[in-house]
Amino acid sequence: MEGCARAKYVRSSPRKLRRVVELVRGRNVNDALDLLYFMPKKAARMIEKTLQSAIANLMHKEGPRNVDADNLVITRVYIDGGPMAKRYQPGPMGRASRIRKRFSHITLYVGDEEKSSI
Numbered sequence: 001m002e003g004c005a006r007a008k009y010v011r012s013s014p015r016k017l018r019r020v021v022e023l024v025r026g027r028n029v030n031d032a033l034d035l036l037y038f039m040p041k042k043a044a045r046m047i048e049k050t051l052q053s054a055i056a057n058l059m060h061k062e063g064p065r066n067v068d069a070d071n072l073v074i075t076r077v078y079i080d081g082g083p084m085a086k087r088y089q090p091g092p093m094g095r096a097s098r099i100r101k102r103f104s105h106i107t108l109y110v111g112d113e114e115k116s117s118i
Contacts, residue, residue: 001067002075002111003058007050009082013102017043017079029055029072029110047106054110076109 010017020043024032029051036048051074059067082103091097 001058001062002109003054003061004107004109005050005054005057006108007046007053007106010046010104010106011101012043012046012104014079014081014104016041017047017104017106020044020047021077021079024051024074025077027074028113029069029074032074047108050106050108051110054108058110071113072110073113074108075111076107078105078107080105080107 020036020039020041023039024035024047027035032051033048036044036051055069055072058072082105084103085101087099087101088096089099
């Protein structure tokens with residue numbers, strides 16, 4: 001059994017999100033939630049919210065009696081780039097510098113510990 005959650009159009013760059021995801025990939029869900037809660041990064045809040053959503057989706061799909069939250073692990077996490085908002089900032093000598101405001105898509109899968117292949 002596996003639960004999935006997606007957060008689309010997250011207002012953070014994929015590079016910043018991937019730094020946080022590398023720390024929690026393959027971990028137990030309870031350990032990952034503790035780690036994300038105390039991590040001083042904005043990206044950690046977004047990933048924590050997506051992880052809680054994946055757990056809730058799995059509980060709803062399988063039923064709370066069939067799922068043991070202590071045995072759940074993060075099986076797969078994907079951080080994909082979303083669309084870019086392009087803006088311009090005035091530069092020196094009448095020039096304009098391009099600013100790229102990046103968006104991301106987070107896809108997170110949660111599953112059983114014994115069935116996961118990391």
